[in-house]
Amino acid sequence: MKKIVIFGTGDIAQIAKYYFEIDSPYQVVAFTVDKDYIQEVQFEGLPIYPFEEIERHFPPNEYEMFIALSYANMNKLRALKFQQAKEKGYRLVSYVSSKCTYLSQFNCGENCFIFEDNTIQPFVKIGDNVTIWSGNHIGHHSRIAAHNFISSHVVISGHCVLESYCFLGVNSTIGHNVTIAEGTLVGAAAVITKDTEPYSVWVPPRSVLLDKKSTDLKL
Template identity: 25%
Template sequence: MKKIIIMGAGGHGQVVADALKQMKGAEPVAFVDENNELHGKKIMGIPVPGGSTAIKGIPHDGIVVALGDNALRKRIFNELHEAGENLFSVIHPSAIIAADVKIGDGCMILAGAVINTQAEIKDNTIINTNSTIEHHNRIGPHAHIAPGSTLGGEVVVGEEAMVGIGATVLPRTSIGEKSILGGGSTAIKNIPGGATAAGVPAYILP
């Protein structure tokens, strides 16, 4: 049984903990969180011994960075990788994933997600609850596909990009690096890097 530390004890971290509890062959042994008020407590029956400095004192086989902020998650992921830590991918057993999908290190694929053939989910990317990733997508690294999103075939989502709750991305459309597609929006054409777009159809916000 692999012992996994979850970095981040907030709402997203708790969703990841629930998925991890339901996986076979792995178990959450601790949360680590920089919020001093949580130290010494238990959340979902899982201890919170301290912040990141507590990691060395916790026997573990891997860590998952369960933080929603893409830039922060990327920084911590890279620091842990450089320190030689194993970044563990959490996959909820209810997710439907084609056999040839490529999944990188430290990903979080949550309940009800569907990922179809020839897709690639790169390192440290969140595929959140009930999202659909169609065939031949390229997602991430360090991206976040929020709950209920639908991505058509051959979509590309760049590094640190965010696709908001319930958003739709039409086939062969790209969402640029560090860009945001707002919740409930529909992208019918490419969103450039660093932009924020919203609406149906989505347009670039000033």
């Protein structure tokens, strides 16, 4: 069984360990974070090592790594640690759920985290360091560039482009042949039907509170 070290000690690292253990050929042997962030000696029953010296304990010719971080700073923190791990010589592994419907003939890049119940259609290309949470639709011939985070129940139609450092909120929808420019933040339930500008923010109309009680309504 191949052995990996996970970077991170937060919720996503905990989730990553769970998925790797139940649904992959990898064994998680340790965690690592920057030494200034080490507060305990163990996480999830495994030792924590300083990232600055991780290759001394787990040589990159014997171990692989997974960067388990969120979308902080529009994915740039995860991208930074991805690059630093590569510079140390590590191969970054990806997790693709066995319950994902992955129909594209192109493999995803390194350090991807692709959850259950996703549908990834033919001719889709997914770059490095992409997180695709559960229950999304990635339409045919679309391209997902590196360092992106797609939350849950997102619809990306066919022939779309998602440039790097984007975040797509839950239940957002991207129309056919739309380019989401670098650094775009698409809020929950937003519908995008035209190309976006770099680092733009899109949100839908807000829900309103009615001056009624639910018991006043006839359902």
